[in-house]
Amino acid sequence: MTLFKSVKFLLTIWYLFVLGALLLFFISISYVYLSNSLNSSFDDSLETTANNIRVNISIINGSPVLEENPTVFFETQSLELLMLFDASGTQLQVMGDAFTIPGLEGLLADATAENAVFATMNRPGREPTRIFLSPAAGDSNSGILLIGRSTASVSQVLDQLAVVHVIGGLITLLLAGAGGLFMANRALKPVDEMTRTAREISSTDLSRRIEVSANDELGKLAETLNQMIGRLDQSFTAQRRFTADASHELRTPAAIIQAESTLALSKSRNPEEYRSSLEVISRESEHMAGLIDKLLSVSRSDSGQPLKxxxxxxxxxxxxxxxxxxxxxxxxxxxxxxxxxxxxxxxxxxxxxxxxxxxxxxxxxxxxxxxxxxxxxxxxxxxxxxxxxxxxxxxxxxxxxxxxxxxxxxxxxxxxxxxxxxxxxxxxxxxxxxxxxxxxxxxxxxxxxxxxxxxxxxxxxxxxxxxxxxx
Incomplete structure (x- = not known):
């Protein structure tokens, strides 16, 4: 039996399949949960930064003006972009890594109506930028503040988490496969011993028995096989004894017939002597025929022929x-x-x-x-x-x-x-x-x-x- 067709291999593969499916499920759930948590925390941090910047914005002649240099926010909050717009959507001020924002007018309109808007901007060759738009100074008529920050930190954490999950999953499957194969070998070792013992048992020697080492299903199987071998041993012993007894019983009349016929043919004899020899032969032949008839009857009974x-x-x-x-x-x-x-x-x-x-x-x-x-x-x-x-x-x-x-x-x-x-x-x-x-x-x-x-x-x-x- 090849390894790939063995029960232990199939059990191990099935065990790894189930374990792999469970690992994939839990890894996916944990990855999605952590991703959502990181993105939510990232948005909260971006909104907090915007609130801190709004404190330094004043409304002069109906337009928002940033009174303090926002460089500190770029250094401490890792901002990439800061933009100010008046109530009509006209750009008043821009700082940082400016880039074209698709659908900016719609985002400004949404920010005016909903007071706050989040959006993710994909940038070729770079990590996406997360932007946040909100009223510049308390109400939508005061203008719009837009800030942006790279999502590289979130992507880095998620990439590291994916690597840990993949490596950890592979190591887990490898260790589980080795452990499963070891346990399968150990659990099915009695089966190998039963097979080896059964192969060593022949019709000429049915005295061997399978060792029963446990009181589990395999132990019960071993006991059942031992009982079957015992019945076979008794059957073969009875058959051999029957054959030997039958041979012995048939040998006596056969020997008498042979001896009597040899004696009668050894030299010429008178009719009375021939008659005596023939009577002995006839009597022994009759005895042999009766014995054979009884042997046939016993054989028919042993073969389980149905009764009429x-x-x-x-x-x-x-x-x-x-x-x-x-x-x-x-x-x-x-x-x-x-x-x-x-x-x-x-x-x-x-x-x-x-x-x-x-x-x-x-x-x-x-x-x-x-x-x-x-x-x-x-x-x-x-x-x-x-x-x-x-x-x-x-x-x-x-x-x-x-x-x-x-x-x-x-x-x-x-x-x-x-x-x-x-x-x-x-x-x-x-x-x-x-x-x-x-x-x-x-x-x-x-x-x-x-x-x-x-x-x-x-x-x-x-x-x-x-x-x-x-x-």
């Missing part, structure tokens, strides 16, 4: 499922019962709900020894659908209950492998339940069996926020 929702009669779905599993129960010498199936309707994906209850029912049958029982029930509790699968199997130790819904988690790895379990069934069940706005609970005691309960919102309650609290 429809109104489903849970009691009918569970009844059909119980009939399908009845032969398997009989082959394992289990009593498969239906406790009660109340008419229950929910809004859900038929295939996903069927997968959920197949996993629960299959687990119950798989881990219940001969002579035991598996009981299925569906009811409405507190306005929600409640489905329970209860068995009298081996049960689950208390310390394992918190992890049984984790992917690839097995309570007894050796037995699960022998039973064909993958450690994904209950994880898939929880995902399906939560995708439908429900939840799954478990109660179990070793040697006493297990009870899995799934709660769903009814089809007439689309709001899933009111699930009953766990007892």
């Amino acid at each position: 929702l429809e109104e489903i009669e849970l009691d009918r779905l569970l009844k059909d499922l119980a009939e399908e599993f009845n032969p398997l129960c009989l082959s394992r010498q289990l009593a498969c019962r239906i406790d009660r199936l109340e008419p229950v309707k929910v809004l859900g994906d038929r295939l996903e709900l069927r997968r959920l209850f197949i996993n629960l029912y299959d687990n119950a049958i798989r881990y219940t020894p001969p002579g035991g029982s598996v009981t299925l029930s569906a009811a409405i509790r507190d306005g929600f659908a409640e489905v329970s699968v209860t068995d009298t199997g081996i049960g689950i130790p208390k310390e394992n209950l918190a992890h049984i819904f984790d992917r690839f988690y097995r309570v007894d790895k050796a037995r699960s492998r022998a039973e064909g379990g993958s450690g994904l069934g209950l994880a898939i069940c929880r995902q399906i339940a939560e995708a439908h706005g429900g939840r799954i609970e478990v109660k179990s005691e070793p040697g006493q069996g297990s009870n899995f309960t799934v709660l769903f919102p009814l089809s007439d309650k689309p709001d899933h926020s009111g699930l009953p609290l766990r007892p």
Whole structure:
């Protein structure tokens, strides 16, 4: 990023623009005010000088006459011009630097009518001269006194003021720009550190965190980014663990298939030996296919694929499922019962709900020894659908209950492998339940069996926020 496109530069330019506009405004106001004050003071001084001169004017034969030498006024009051006119406008006396005054007759007439007139006369190559006309001796019939003074002193003060304003304004803008850039750098330094840290973070190392040094907006941003990086770290860790577990689970049946096929092909064998090898390969292939199917189900759930929702009669779905599993129960010498199936309707994906209850029912049958029982029930509790699968199997130790819904988690790895379990069934069940706005609970005691309960919102309650609290 170039300096001219950076936020700190743009902030500094905007700050200088606003400051420059304010300085220009106040400098203009102060210049105009001081100019008016100086000109007003200059006119007052000119009028005072005229009053002092009038004291020395006498009226002789109807015309004004200056009795005292006015040289002192030229020396002390910096006069440039002094002129006397009679009542008819005839020039009687002139002293100083005389020059042609445009519109003199009009000025004399105005002075006769208004008793006092100010005017500014521009002179080529010189500073303008300010003139003042007033009655020579108290009334307009006594004649007119005209005096003039150069405005050089006022112009000099205003020129100096303009130079001070320009230099002071430029220095102020320069210092403000340097200070603004420094403050912008300091304020945005955490952003640069965040950028540098974020660039150093990769998918292989998400342990780095952005340092939070302040409790301001940038500090909150850093905390938010750290939380996001933490979630990404957890997601990548779970993904890597899932990939490693999946690879491990697939490696075992693949190794058995390879070993069995290599052994069968190493030398000629009789049909019974070939049949035994093919049965092993078929069994492991079936196990691998089931594992891949479950992995695909987990992957679809993780990708957030939408459910194909429809109104489903849970009691009918569970009844059909119980009939399908009845032969398997009989082959394992289990009593498969239906406790009660109340008419229950929910809004859900038929295939996903069927997968959920197949996993629960299959687990119950798989881990219940001969002579035991598996009981299925569906009811409405507190306005929600409640489905329970209860068995009298081996049960689950208390310390394992918190992890049984984790992917690839097995309570007894050796037995699960022998039973064909993958450690994904209950994880898939929880995902399906939560995708439908429900939840799954478990109660179990070793040697006493297990009870899995799934709660769903009814089809007439689309709001899933009111699930009953766990007892």
